Amino acid sequence: xxxxxxxxxxxxxxxxxxxxxxxxxxxxxxxxxxxxxxxxxxxxxxxxxxxxxxxxxxxxxxxxxxxxxxxxxxxxxxxxxxxxxxxxxxxxxxxxxxxxxxxxxxxxxxxxxxxxxxxxxxxx
Amino acid sequence: xxxxxxxxxxxxxxxxxxxxxxxxxxxxxxxxxxxxxxxxxxxxxxxxxxxxxxxxxxxxxxxxxxxxxxxxxxxxxxxxxxxxxxxxxxxxxxxxxxxxxxxxxxxxxxxxxxxxxxxxxxxxxxxxxxxxxxxxxxxxxxxxxxxxxxxxxxxxxxxxxxxxxxxxxxxxxxxxxxxxxxxxxxxxxxxxxxxxxxxxxxxxxxxxxxxxxxxxxxxxxxxxxxxxxxxxxxxxxxxxxxxxxxxxxxxxxxxxxxxxxxxxxxxxxxxxxxxxxxxxx
Numbered sequence: 001x002x003x004x005x006x007x008x009x010x011x012x013x014x015x016x017x018x019x020x021x022x023x024x025x026x027x028x029x030x031x032x033x034x035x036x037x038x039x040x041x042x043x044x045x046x047x048x049x050x051x052x053x054x055x056x057x058x059x060x061x062x063x064x065x066x067x068x069x070x071x072x073x074x075x076x077x078x079x080x081x082x083x084x085x086x087x088x089x090x091x092x093x094x095x096x097x098x099x100x101x102x103x104x105x106x107x108x109x110x111x112x113x114x115x116x117x118x119x120x121x122x123x124x
Numbered sequence: 125x126x127x128x129x130x131x132x133x134x135x136x137x138x139x140x141x142x143x144x145x146x147x148x149x150x151x152x153x154x155x156x157x158x159x160x161x162x163x164x165x166x167x168x169x170x171x172x173x174x175x176x177x178x179x180x181x182x183x184x185x186x187x188x189x190x191x192x193x194x195x196x197x198x199x200x201x202x203x204x205x206x207x208x209x210x211x212x213x214x215x216x217x218x219x220x221x222x223x224x225x226x227x228x229x230x231x232x233x234x235x236x237x238x239x240x241x242x243x244x245x246x247x248x249x250x251x252x253x254x255x256x257x258x259x260x261x262x263x264x265x266x267x268x269x270x271x272x273x274x275x276x277x278x279x280x281x282x283x284x285x286x287x288x289x290x291x292x293x294x295x296x297x298x299x300x301x302x303x304x305x306x307x308x309x310x311x312x313x314x315x316x317x318x319x320x321x322x323x324x325x326x327x328x329x330x331x332x333x334x335x336x337x338x339x340x341x342x343x344x345x346x347x348x349x350x351x352x353x354x355x356x357x358x359x360x361x362x363x364x365x366x367x368x369x370x371x372x373x374x375x376x377x378x379x380x381x382x383x384x385x386x387x388x389x390x391x392x393x394x395x396x397x398x399x400x401x402x403x404x405x
Contacts, residue, residue: 026362
């Protein structure tokens with residue numbers, strides 16, 4: 001700095017303020033969970049159908065899996081079952097806490113009355 | 125581009141510079157060229173986000189040519205020319221190595237090939253720019269007046285920190301491990317990580333001091349240095365982390381606290397990248 005011992009330039013104030021805001025913001029969001037004791041909680045996954053469509057000779061059911069707990073689940077297997085007995089499964093690598101991930105299940109018949117549920121998961 | 129001293133023909137010097145650029149591109153790009161997630165990202169990335177990422181990369185390249193390096197450029201036009209050349213080297217280098225590894229081949233659709241090359245060209249163009257600027261050896265003496273002025277610019281310093289942060293963050297961000305680490309860490313781990321990142325950033329740049337690195341700005345106390353460089357530097361690392369996560373589609377459908385956790389993880393290499401920016405670029 002050519003002008004040492006002078007008042008800080010405006011850009012320095014701005015950069016410092018933005019940096020401080022970002023840092024404190026991230027810390028605040030992370031720290032929010034420190035005190036509500038999520039340690040003993042388990043993933044809580046709810047699966048809903050987003051859309052159904054015919055793809056060639058097969059049927060595709062697009063779903064969304066939402067994890068309602070703050071705890072992340074890995075390798076989540078989602079199963080769709082038709083009243084006729086046909087089943088289809090898909091595996092989602094990660095569903096972070098309070099987050100949503102999507103996927104698709106393929107059936108050979110029209111998936112009327114399809115029921116979706118998580119079969120299981122792995123702790124990350 | 126200015127030619128390095130000691131060469132008889134400017135064209136020969138430029139050709140040497142280009143050869144150096146290819147070498148730098150491959151050295152800097154190789155870790156990501158051999159990362160599986162990067163190949164899938166080339167296919168799976170949202171096209172708009174890929175274009176945004178390439179544009180940001182181009183701006184970084186122009187800035188690197190302007191602020192970084194030991195070779196003086198005369199005009200912004202020259203910097204833009206240099207950036208285009210680095211992009212070209214990045215694209216050609218990525219295409220050559222990906223083809224050599226059979227990751228791209230003639231049987232693949234054109235958009236898949238283009239996507240894979242485009243994403244890989246980013247780290248390679250960065251390496252190309254650094255190599256041409258840095259590895260050029262006996263170039264012009266950096267201590268002329270113009271360089272000194274540029275050296276002192278605070279905005280330029282922040283820019284270099286952003287470039288360093290982007291490069292190091294991008295080198296690790298595509299891997300699945302980034303998310304996994306964030307999920308494994310408890311809240312307390314993450315808070316300690318933030319403090320450690322800030323501490324290292326502060327120590328690395330303005331206390332330890334590398335050879336040939338800018339000394340702690342004279343007349344600045346530790347507090348002013350912390351507020352003027354460390355805090356903005358970490359903010360830059362966080363922002364760069366968020367941008368990279370957004371580019372890779374890791375923000376979509378994800379809760380704020382999970383995004384913040386992954387940002388903190390990526391900001392660790394990002395902060396180190398920002399800290400050593402003056403050393404590398």
